[in-house]
Amino acid sequence: MTSWLGVALLPSPAHQTAAIRLQNDVGGGLALHPPLSPDGNLPHVTVFQGPFLDSLDPSTELDRIVTAVGTSRCIALASAGVVYQPTGWVFLSLERRPLLEKIQQTALEALTPHLDRAAFERSKDVSQFSDEERESFARYGYRYTGAAYAPHITLGRAEETVARELVRSVPGRVHVPEGWVFDRFSFYVMGESGAHAEIVEEVALATRAGSGSPSGVRTR
Known part of the structure; x- marks a missing residue:
């Protein structure tokens, strides 16, 4: 059976709240969908998502990704502004750090063997x-990998016209935090429009006391 799943970075509690508030502020009374929520559709940065075969063990692969990346600290990313993305999408763009590229490449190496390519749209x-996005989609079934990340x-x-106007009007209307902190990796069930609908596995980024060595702390 095919499972539609993803791997993501999740923001710290304060920045989760900030992202939910930002969605409301950017919408300006016009609801953007799907709505972000601390109890359902979590704000997140997708590393990769797609259809997977039963051979995938989310717990094993998430541990493999976290271990290979080798970071033990929370990941801080700078905002690159609120942007429009065809068709009709409104994104909070974030800096593309080499660490994120390493995280995605590690995820691709771990997850590609389990992709259900017959389920690609x-x-x-x-x-x-x-x-670059077409090439990524054809190869992995996901729009944002490699050069297209x-x-x-x-x-x-x-x-479409509403999304464009909302983004155009953000400067001077909406305060966009300059920095965002992420403290967890998750494996999640994809919901509406690829939303982070349900946590399957979650690993917090932490440092082993007194050693400074990486230690992923499983929180679920």
């Missing part, structure tokens, strides 16, 4: 994808 309209928190989706 071959009929999806990719006419507004960049060349675009770290972001999805703030939601709206009708």
